Amino acid sequence: MNQRILHVLEYKKIIDQLSEHAASSLGKEKAAALKPSSKLEEVKEWQLETDEAAQVLRLKGHVPLGGIFDIKPSLKRTTIGGILSALESLDVASTIYGGRQLKRFIEEAEEPEMPKLREIVTGILPLKELEQSIRSCIDEHGNVMDGASDKLRTIRSRVRTYESRVRDKMDSFTKSKTKMLSDAIVTIRNERYVLPVKQEYRGAIGGIVHDQSSSGATLFIEPQSVVDLNNQLQEARVQEKHEIEKILKELSEEIADHYSALYENVTRLGHVDFMFARAKLGKQMKASMPSMNDEGRIKMLQARHPLINEEEVVPNDIEIGEDYTSIVITGPNTGGKTVTLKLVGLCTLMAQSGLQIPALDGCEMAVFEEVYADIGDEQSIEQSLSTFSSHMTNIVDILKHVDDKTLVLFDELGAGTDPQEGAALAMSILDEVVNRNARVIATTHYPELKAYGYNREGVINASVEFDIQTLKPTYRLLIGVPGRSNAFEISRKLGLHESVITSAQEKIGVDSQSVENMIASLEESKRGAEQDYEEAERLLQEAQDLRNELKNKWDQFEQKREELYEKAEEKAEKAIRQAREEAETIVGEIRNMKSQAGMKEHEWIEARKMFDEAQPELAKKKKESKPEPQKEVKELKSGDEVKLLTLNQNGTIVEQTGKNEYQVQVGVMKVKAKRKDLEFIKAEQPYKEKPMATVKGKGYHVKTELDLRGERYEDALNRLEKYIDDALLAGYPTVSIIHGKGTGALRTAVQNYAKNHRNITNHRAGGMNEGGSGVTVLELS
Incomplete structure (x- = not known):
């Protein structure tokens, strides 16, 4: 994308907002360098990254990106033998810790799915030992600690001792020579302790003069008795400085040894910060991720200009590239035509930069190789060009590069010259761009262009709505309806005499009047269609709500019925258990009398077995069973083994007693049963003599x-x-x-x-x- 387009569409303002959301200078640097891409796969990848970061913010609310610094310049210096300061070394340790915290956050999060973030943080190395080495030498304020080395601890102990001796000596002067001092304090000049002595007592104190006041009345003198102590103190401080340099050099060398890992960590951390900066910007704009294509299709629902206050901007639906490739927008000044142009252009640049756009979910944006725009008054006094000449110079340059992979935005096409010639020129320019299959959105005042869309395939008219009652634009975009002149209505509303308006109407051409009437009819039809659509939506929603309500009631009925069935089954089971207990008691009593009844033991066993198995099949079990396929009805013969379904027992056919009725031997009982209650198992086997116990x-x-x-x-x-x-x-x-x-x-x-x-x-x-x-x-x- 050329820089002129980025300037015209105010792309830099979006970048500035993006940079504000970056947590580190690494992210700000990547944000400042962001440019739209014309490669579809790259744009899709960027959009997925932004959406993934947005999901993390939505579910987690934050991401730990604190304590990360751009340490690349410091790392480069270490590779050429440079020594980092204590603060620079501390920034390295902080960045290592920040990277480890981010990696832990991403890896331990169970949701949402974060494939791209997980892939990025996989390459971040912990480097705990290096961080520990730095923090064991440098405190959180960037000072080298006494414990950084044994020698440093010894030197600093000497420094404190010398300082204490010097102060004690100087304090004795402030107490005994108070009259000779301008102020009874000890101060420092040239890193040496001195006394503020009055000019007239210079000889009484004696020593080395290091400075004097601006008036010359006070001399800052180092007494001769503390010169040696100060010399010892300065020597100790020099040793301290050398030892600190040695410690920092060792740390710098250790950092240089990990150059590759640190550089990779910083690169990945910058990428993650940049991803979340894009997601935060999208959250601020209440934006959504568009699906991307390279076929020139744009479909935005309730899109808002990203640089206009949300409370002031009017959302609009904009669609181009499928049923039509060009839109011609007409309407009054300050009605929002130019805002619409900039909205489409800026959202296109944002989408191609991996940024979400301020529109509802389900929007679709196209990836263009170039975006061209001729917007605003670009008259140049220095070049002695009129407004028309300036626009035409720009348009000529645009026409040199337009093809089917470009988006072209024309504001007030053909303006600045004779209306008749300007309108003809505007239509010819539009024809040229449309014939090259570019995506075009143009605004105009010319009435001749209002009917342009009706005579051209792939072109549609649009307008910005104007409220005659309030005499103000509503800023709503009406696709398919050309704008009409409101001069007569506005004049009538403002009180112009009707006779004057009637005279004016008689003076305009019949064709113009017909066009205005047609536009008015179209506007009325569109408003009626919108009302009908809203009513249909309302009725559809009511029907959906009613369906859901009925479904819920049906589900409740089914659940209640199942509960009643379960209660009935529980009651039946309880009755069966009670009957069984009573029957067991009776059977027990009868068995005690079996010898008198002359019944054999095995007959009682068979009877008891039949009783145990003859239990009703409850609905709960039936519910679980699947219907079996219909079996062929087989004619039964005496001796065939069958299953009596009503008792769930096997038996043998004795004889056929009637049509579809048989007598069945079941244990010691003979039962009559219908054919439908009998299931054939196997035919009677020919008798084979078996060896018998004798x-x-x-x-x-x-x-x-x-x-x-x-x-x-x-x-x-x-x-x-x-x-x-x-x-x-x-x-x-x-x-x-x-x-x-x-x-x-x-x-x-x-x-x-x-x-x-x-x-x-x-x-x-x-x-x-x-x-x-x-x-x-x-x-x-």
């Missing part, structure tokens, strides 16, 4: 041992109970129950069961070859 001549197949290891306590007892029934049916004299050693809980349960069973005559632990204490052998009768 003990006591009975044919019943069952193993002589039962393995209960890993079973739950209740499940183990149920299996044991059924197994004993099966073993009794098989006629086994003894069986082995494998329960393992474990905690002994299963072993105890098996033995207790054996004691209480009338068909178990004895039980014992297994022998060495039978599994030992992990097995219990039962003898059956």
Whole structure:
């Protein structure tokens, strides 16, 4: 970008504001050197950096950038053998500490995401040892401390001793020679202690005269008796100075050894400070990050001129580069046309510099290779150029460079000459720039240009609104509506006689009157469209609110229904538990009477198992299950194994009792069920003769041992109970129950069961070859 454009659009004022937000001279230096870039990728990178810093400020409120100095000149001096002063060395230590604090802040922050900042601070080295070396020699005020070296401590001890002796000696003079002194004090001249002696007593005191007052009435004399002491003091001070220089030289050499790391730290710290300066400026302007393109598209929502007070500026929507590439703005003076030009130009320069722009989120800016502007009265008395000549000289230069990668801003195009010729010239200039596909925004007073946008593709009219009632501009930009003359309305408002206005209207051409009427109609239509749009927005918002309200109520209803279901299920579960407890009591009583009823043990076991499993499937479980795909309905035959869905039990088809109705053997029960309640499992298998246990001549197949290891306590007892029934049916004299050693809980349960069973005559632990204490052998009768 050329310097003239930066001056015309007041870019330096933005840079000055940016510099104020930098925390260090490093950031201020980078801010002062900032220039817009014409490289899209570079601009995008800058914008991402600024946005990342802005997020940190928004979430954290601050960033530790204190104590950082531009130590580059000091570092350079150390590399050529220069000795840094104590304060310069202290600045190095402070910068090391500041960099370490910033690095810790960035690395320990969990949010927001800071990929660029983390990448930058990764290269900052802590250099704790160097900082410690400096701070162990220099205090926070920049003075070399006594402890910097043993020799310095000794020398300073001597200095204090000599000073004390000199003062004691001098104090004796101030007490005994008061009449001879102008003032009873001890002062210093030429770094030596002296007394202010009256001129007439010069000989009485004796010694070396170092100075006299302006009147000559007072002589500053070093008494002969303290000359030697002062000499010793001065010698000690010279030694102190040499020792301090030696200490600072050693520190400077150590700093020089870390030149590369320190220089890299300073460079990175300056970059971070510059990033946050841009973010702070954006926060001050209430700005947002624009998305960048190189296709000439600009879209700003409620954009404000960054150099106008926020309370005074009127936000406007500005769009160019998509449906149209040129805007011609007409309207009255002081209506805001020039401000609009400068707003677009300055925001473009800011965006291309990585700065956020004062507009709402969602704005889009273009990266141009050049921005040209002809704004303001540039008449030059020295060059003897008129206003028109000055503008034309500038425009001629602009036309030499315009292409599709440029933004051109014309203020009062064609002004300063004959209106008819100026209007024709303005249209020709616009045609030339538009044909080169540049982005153009121009302001004008010429009525001929008001209809320009209707006859040119890619060009649109615009105007700044004027309030006839208040006779003041509103500064609102109306895209698509050309400005119209308000002379008659203003005159009428100010009290000009109607006959005079009517006469004037008759004198203007029919075409001009038609254009004015068309513009008035367009303005009215635009206002009506804006009102309709606002009403539609309001209705849409109301509908959205109503939808959200209904959705919330529906969600509350669903939640309430689920709560009622859960309460009902809890109540049902409670009733089931109560019924089960009662049934258990009844079953227990009936079992005690089973011998009189003539029922077998295994039949009771089957009945109890059916009772345990015949529990209703609650909605909670149904809710979790997914609907299974429809299965093909299979014709069932006697002997087929099926699942009775209503009881969740397996059974065997006995016979078909009716259409879609079957009799099913489930344990000891026979149940009639509909076909839809039966799920086919497998067909009846052909009978194969199996080897049967022949003990006591009975044919019943069952193993002589039962393995209960890993079973739950209740499940183990149920299996044991059924197994004993099966073993009794098989006629086994003894069986082995494998329960393992474990905690002994299963072993105890098996033995207790054996004691209480009338068909178990004895039980014992297994022998060495039978599994030992992990097995219990039962003898059956």
